[in-house]
Amino acid sequence: MKYNVKQKLKINKKRDKNYEKQIRELVVARLSAIPRNLQMAVGAKQYTIEELMENVESQSSVGKQIIAMQMQYLKDLASGEINRKFDDKQ
């Protein structure tokens, strides 16, 4: 089946949206494992774990930063960057 440019863009946009949704779900799942007696100080505010999860789901400014930080962490973990840094510092 052949698609024209407009249809291709539409398909890509849908794929990107699905990808972003999956990433949000991943980060929310990671946050949900944190004990609820903890709070996070980030930026000019303090957040409970529920508030952090809400911010990620609503893609607020803090939510976007949490997503970026967690994705960077997972990439660095998967690529071996964290272990490399550890070896460098020994």
Added chain:
Amino acid sequence: MTNNKVVLVTRPDDDSTLNFLYHWTEDIITFAEKRGFTLLDLSGAKSNKKYLESYISKNNPGLILFNGHGTKDSILGYDEETIVKLHINDNVLINRIVYARSCESGKELGREGKAKAFIGYEWNFIFYYNQNNVSHPKKDKLAKRFLEPSNLVSTTLLKHKTVNEADTRSKKLMLKYYFEMMSSNGTYEEQKVASFLWSNIAGQRLYGNPEAHI
């Protein structure tokens, strides 16, 4: 020439995040005083632009340790007053070594500012703590994992080491804590938030002359 025996510290305390930084900075102040430095402590409401500019102008400190909220081009003081802003009054940083424990200020103020050397954060500086310890910040073992390595930047600089050594030693301690937290010896809480310590490691940046020291 700056006076390398004078250290200026800002530490506003008007919310619980700042209260943690306020109390954790006490160790640095004690350390500096024991080593014979003249300590200019802009604590609480004194962390404002007027005091900062006046103290710098009169005492010419070689080292400035900022604690507070921040943006990519500024550092805030008490009641979120902007006390240093790029292209507005960043000349107060000229020829000085700066450590800014504040979110994002490394991004533009550190990179483009006028400090001799600047250690700061490209991202938000993050720490976790137990809600039950809000009134006892120094007792919080989880916060210690995040704040002790950042204190090490200051204490290393106060030992007349280079900013490069201060940055490296701090990152090394963060990595040590990260692996301890992730190990089977780490508590459940530590294991779940260790990834955020990595954000501080990845976000901490050094600008200016890496060989600078007081």
